[in-house]
Structures are given as C-alpha cells and as structure tokens.
Amino acid sequence: MRILQMVLTPRHSGAEILAATLAQVHAEGHQVVTGILGINPCEDAFEPVWTALKNNGVWCTSPPRLLGRLGRLRLILATLRDFKPDVIVAHSVIPAAYARLALKLTGSAAPVVTVLHAATNDDYAGRLLRLSERMLQSGTAAVVTVTEAAANNYRLRCGTPRRLLTIPNGTAVDQFVFDQAARRRVRADFGVADNVPVVLQVGRLTAVKNQAASILAVHEMIRVGRPAELWLAGLTEDMAYGDALHALIKQHGLQKKVRILGSRSDIPALLAAADVYVMPSAREAHSIAMIEALASGVPIVAANLPVFDFASRFAGVVTVDPANHRSYATAIEKGLSEGPARHQRDVTAYSIAHVAERYTGLFRDVTSAAPLHPQGKGRMI
Secondary structure, eight states: OEEEEEESSOSSSHHHHHHHHHHHHHHTSTTOEEEEEESSOOOGGGHHHHHHHHHTTOEEEOOSSOOOHHHHHHHHHHHHHHHOOSEEEEESHHHHHHHHHHHHHHTOOOOEEEEEOOTTSOTTOSHHHHHHHHHHGGGOSEEEESSHHHHHHHHHHHOOOSOEEEOOOOBOGGGGSOOHHHHHHHHHHHTOOTTSOEEEEESOBSGGGOHHHHHHHHHHHHHTTOOOEEEEESOBSOHHHHHHHHHHHHHTTOTTTEEEEESOSOHHHHHHHOSEEEEOOSOOSSOHHHHHHHHHTOOEEEEOOGGGHHHHTSTTEEEEOTTSHHHHHHHHHHHHTTTTOOOOOOOGGGBHHHHHHHHHHHHHHHHHTSOOOGGGTTOOO
16 A cells, blocks of 8 residues: 655644654555655755655655645646555645645545644634635545544534544654653753753744743743743744744843754653643644653643643643743742652553554545555555
C-alpha cells in the first residue's frame, strides 16, 4: 500500500508533526510506502525533520517557493502521477480541498481521508468553507477529527459523510521520558543554574496560544519575590502578536527573564530542563504539545478548557483561568514547589504506535472498496 500524507506547510505545528510521525511509523511497517507532500515550501526550522524522514525512507516533496492556486494544483497532480498513492491523508481544510479537486481532474479512484485539526474544533464555521466542503464531500472516503466536539460540529455544518470518526492525536511518547543529562546540558547551554526555576510554554506565537498571559503571570511571580524564567518555544505565526509580546516583556522589564526561543526541534530536551509546563491557550484541539508534556512527567498548568479534561485526570496537572494572572501565577508557583520532580503518567493511549494502528484500520476500510494502483496491488498494511 502507498500512503500519501498531505500538509499545507511542513513546519513544527500539530497537524504537520502528526503527519510526519504517522509517515515514519507506517514506513517502518512491511510492504508499505509512505510519502509526504507539502503544498508550501518546507520551513527552515523543519528541514532537519524533513531530511530525517527522507533518510528513513519516507518520500518527501515540497516546492522551493510559494505557489499560486494553479501552481499548487500542478504540484499535486504531478505528485499523484509520480507517487501513485493508494490512499491520500489530507491534514486540514486547505489540503483536503486541493486533494479532492485534483482527484476530480484526474479521475483517480484513490480514497481521500480528511483529518481536521482546527483549534476552534469547528473547521467549517465559515460560509464559503462550508459551501466548498459540500461540493467536494462526495470525494471524501472518511473524515477524521481529533476531538468529539469537532466531529459534532462537522455534522452540524456539513452533514454526515460516509465515514466520520474521532482519533485523538498521538506522538512518540518514549522520546519524552525525563532525561537528567539533557536537563543539565540544556540549562548549561542557556547559562541557567539548576536552582533557577524554568517555566516552559511550547506553541506558535499567536494570540490563541496566549503567551501574554504567561508573561504577566511570571511578572506577578517576580514582583512578589519568586524567581523564575519563562521560555517560549514556537514559530512566530503572527508577526504583530510577536511584536506585542516583545513590547510586553520590555514594558515589565523582563528582558532577562523571558526567552523567546523560536521554532525548536529539541522539545524533549526543553521539557527535561523545565520545572513547570504551561498551556494558557484560548482554544485548542487535541494538543500534541500537551501529550508531549504529559509524557515528560513535568508539572503542568493549563487553561480550564474542556479539551484539557483528558489531561486533568493525570497526576500533577492543574487547570485554571489564565485571565486571572494572580491565580495563574499561584498555580505555577505550586508546580514549582515540587522542584524538578517528575510524575509517572501512563500515556500509552496517546502513543503514535497506538494512533497509527487506528489509522491503519481506517486505511484498510477505505481501500477495500477502491482499486489499488498496480504498484500497490495485493499489498496490505
């Protein structure tokens, strides 16, 4: 079987990380060929991941520059011709639309599985998006959502497709087991003494991730004499918001207390170096970053969102309203009081191996009714 994952931009973000890890796990199976198509150019920070995938046998392609709509269609059509997928997994709304449109143009019978990742859990809230989905829905073999809320919203907006199921996100949880050596190395690299508490937040710099609340909470802690550093790891998606964060840091004199690290590929090591992990998001889907933090055992303070109910059942996880900066700061201080302790959490249900098995079953289902290309004839996952 030949499985093609499609993403908009190869980068360090939830949908793209899921696609990359699924491709790698499926590539390790027998009689399976996996590939990833990035519709936009691969971001520089993601190049090491892209290269590692290629070195491990994953077929990867993305354009050298941004393309217009016709250029994107030509790229996808060329990829379909060269890779000849037996199933296409399109992550998020835009890749899903392009994938189905390209198949209509070619007359290909390859089934398309749409995976919805929007933090709003309401991917088709926009009227034009709903219209396009209704026009293209007949070309969808299955719709996968990462939360039940997203599945319910899809039914509400677009009706019920042939297959609709929820598969929560997963990651390579074994990579995030606490590593004392990594903790010492990262802190030494940053010049941070072991007795200096580090608060870590991972996520794109955009208003929905609410890094401003973490800055204000750390400012509150420092104001009352509680030392701490805040590390913000993640690509800058919204330049204006990034500028506003820099201004907020300067306004409160936190230039030596807050580090904006940019896009990072060493999240396991950063989690090892941290004493508390925070996620004050205004909205989230099923966060891979949360799963990574859970796997690391680090104390966690998150926003009191329904999507974090699954995480709040684990030891060492507290949910609060991050709009109340004092309460948020107090929760962080309580987590810091545990020192560099780590909690034992069983997150095997969110391992990428477990999630990949669920996708494997889905691919068997959707290809059983579709003819395979000659390269995939008779192949099974």
